[in-house]
Amino acid sequence: MPRMRRRTFLYFVLTISVFFSSVGFAQRRTQPAVQKRPRLVLLIVVDQFRYDYLERFGDLFGPDGFRRLMRDGASWTQSNYDHMPTYTAPGHGTMMTGAYPAESGIIGNEWLDRATGKRITSVSDESVKLLGGNPNDPASSPSRLMASTVGDELRLATNDRAKVIGISVKDRSAILPAGRHANAAYWFSWLTGTMVSSTYYFKQLPGWVTNFNNAKPADKYFAVKWERVLPEAEYLKRAGPDDPKWEDVSNAWTPDTNTFPHTITGGVTTPGQKFYTALDYSPFTNDILVSFAQEAIVNEQLGQDDDTDVLTVSFSANDYVGHRFGPYSQEVMDVTLRTDRNIATLLDFIDSRIGLANTLVAFTADHGVSPIPEHAAAMGMGGGRVPFATVMGKIQAAISARYNPQGKTPDPSADYLLRFQEGTAWREWFINNNIYFNYDALKRDGVDVEEFSQVVVRAALSVPGIARCFSRLQLLRGATSVTDPIERRALHGFYPSRSGDVVMVAEPYKYIAETITATHGSPYSYDTHVPTIIMGAGVNAGRYLEPATPADIAPTLSAILRITAPSNSTGRVLVEALRK
Numbered sequence: 001m002p003r004m005r006r007r008t009f010l011y012f013v014l015t016i017s018v019f020f021s022s023v024g025f026a027q028r029r030t031q032p033a034v035q036k037r038p039r040l041v042l043l044i045v046v047d048q049f050r051y052d053y054l055e056r057f058g059d060l061f062g063p064d065g066f067r068r069l070m071r072d073g074a075s076w077t078q079s080n081y082d083h084m085p086t087y088t089a090p091g092h093g094t095m096m097t098g099a100y101p102a103e104s105g106i107i108g109n110e111w112l113d114r115a116t117g118k119r120i121t122s123v124s125d126e127s128v129k130l131l132g133g134n135p136n137d138p139a140s141s142p143s144r145l146m147a148s149t150v151g152d153e154l155r156l157a158t159n160d161r162a163k164v165i166g167i168s169v170k171d172r173s174a175i176l177p178a179g180r181h182a183n184a185a186y187w188f189s190w191l192t193g194t195m196v197s198s199t200y201y202f203k204q205l206p207g208w209v210t211n212f213n214n215a216k217p218a219d220k221y222f223a224v225k226w227e228r229v230l231p232e233a234e235y236l237k238r239a240g241p242d243d244p245k246w247e248d249v250s251n252a253w254t255p256d257t258n259t260f261p262h263t264i265t266g267g268v269t270t271p272g273q274k275f276y277t278a279l280d281y282s283p284f285t286n287d288i289l290v291s292f293a294q295e296a297i298v299n300e301q302l303g304q305d306d307d308t309d310v311l312t313v314s315f316s317a318n319d320y321v322g323h324r325f326g327p328y329s330q331e332v333m334d335v336t337l338r339t340d341r342n343i344a345t346l347l348d349f350i351d352s353r354i355g356l357a358n359t360l361v362a363f364t365a366d367h368g369v370s371p372i373p374e375h376a377a378a379m380g381m382g383g384g385r386v387p388f389a390t391v392m393g394k395i396q397a398a399i400s401a402r403y404n405p406q407g408k409t410p411d412p413s414a415d416y417l418l419r420f421q422e423g424t425a426w427r428e429w430f431i432n433n434n435i436y437f438n439y440d441a442l443k444r445d446g447v448d449v450e451e452f453s454q455v456v457v458r459a460a461l462s463v464p465g466i467a468r469c470f471s472r473l474q475l476l477r478g479a480t481s482v483t484d485p486i487e488r489r490a491l492h493g494f495y496p497s498r499s500g501d502v503v504m505v506a507e508p509y510k511y512i513a514e515t516i517t518a519t520h521g522s523p524y525s526y527d528t529h530v531p532t533i534i535m536g537a538g539v540n541a542g543r544y545l546e547p548a549t550p551a552d553i554a555p556t557l558s559a560i561l562r563i564t565a566p567s568n569s570t571g572r573v574l575v576e577a578l579r580k
């Protein structure tokens with residue numbers, strides 16, 4: 001300060017001494033000084049990301065992505081979801097509510113709405129309109145979420161000054177972590193290639209979102225070749241050949257190969273719906289999300305004042321790629337390495353604009369994934385597929401044997417399970433491994449529901465590949481053991497007015513799914529074991545071996561923020577990592 005005038009300098013010294021004496025004064029008082037809250041809570045989610053990816057690829061990560069989270073944050077190595085099905089919506093409905101599906105009501109990505117007989121999604125809402133895409137395309141809202149989120153509670157605590165924004169490729173993954181009282185949620189439309197929202201949040205999109213869309217953010221990836229970011233030898237070492245026989249892309253929604261490079265066009269010559277769908281199965285939507293998150297931070301001035309804002313960013317590309325190629329593929333390895341770079345870019349941007357010291361970061365995933373059944377079979381691990389027709393055939397045969405012993409035609413018990421029309425055929429409702437009873441038909445014929453339940457459960461258990469089966473009555477009565485993790489996870493996934501009447505669990509490495517290459521949903525560790533990392537002021541960095549679950553994130557963030565925990569929060573405050 002060579003040019004500082006003497007008077008200014010004196011004033012400077014005086015201010016400094018007043019500051020230090022007031023610090024000393026505060027320390028002498030018994031009341032602690034009021035601490036500032038972080039300016040931003042950033043939730044980063046990677047859709048379909050097993051805990052073991054952090055270890056399998058750990059030495060290949062750069063210093064500022066996943067490795068920064070593990071180094072500077074508190075990381076729980078034994079973090080498991082404690083519900084099933086381990087799907088996207090239930091996971092995203094848990095992390096910021098601290099509530100299992102039994103409390104959040106988000107029991108699946110989709111379920112049967114008994115009132116209308118329709119298949120609905122966790123966020124579908126016919127009362128709202130889509131913004132930013134085709135106005136008549138289906139729109140979404142958090143109306144079915146039955147619990148408040150950390151963001152909702154921050155809004156209540158700050159008289160709405162806190163801003164809460166959710167971003168993802170999938171609607172459910174943007175909407176559910178943000179909450180019912182969020183300012184906005186934005187997701188990617190695979191119909192129009194734009195970032196969209198709904199009239200649940202506002203009458204029209206903010207100008208910056210329209211500007212983002214006008215620049216056609218998806219189109220610059222048209223015909224781009226997805227290549228490996230590292231030399232092929234590294235992939236051969238870690239993931240094996242690029243085209244193992246269990247990697248089956250023949251039933252893919254959009255044309256693809258099972259080897260690099262993947263050229264992303266969707267089989268069309270100019271960007272359009274098929275291309276945008278194909279883009280979902282590439283790593284590039286993660287890049288779009290990072291750009292969009294940066295725009296949101298700047299234009300919404302997130303983290304610029306003392307009222308803590310919330311930004312949730314859920315990367316979906318990993319899930320699409322994982323379903324198509326499986327967790328041990330070169331493609332999943334590559335999208336994981338690219339996500340590491342995406343997270344580094346996002347954290348660096350926040351550090352430069354808001355400061356990571358002023359940011360509380362949580363990182364997790366909505367579920368893991370199972371090996372491809374044919375891969376698990378080739379490894380001698382008992383992988384396989386349980387055909388839907390075999391399951392339902394056995395159950396219907398048992399129902400007929402008990403309730404139509406004379407073999408009358410038509411079979412009066414043929415409609416005892418709820419059915420839906422698909423084209424010209426009628427199919428039983430079988431969703432989330434749940435079967436739904438037709439109570440009207442059971443009542444009509446005076447069938448005892450408890451006995452009927454037992455007939456269905458016994459029949460399901462007789463199907464090769466079905467390990468466990470629970471009835472509604474059993475779950476409602478609490479006739480399950482909470483020390484048995486599978487029974488407990490079934491109970492935590494059961495919401496009476498939305499769930500079915502019988503819940504099935506396949507054996508490990510087996511799917512009741514005939515076509516999808518790789519998937520998740522089970523109560524087994526490959527689907528439940530995910531990262532839980534919290535980084536920021538007030539958190540002691542380190543590896544923690546205590547059991548944890550992503551349901552612990554919301555109550556722990558609430559404790560650090562000193563706000564009321566979300567309404568149905570049942571998770572644990574992860575006190576072992578909190579500074580006193």
Ligand SMILES: [Zn+2]
Pocket residue numbers: 047048087088089319366367
């Ligand atoms: Zn998911």
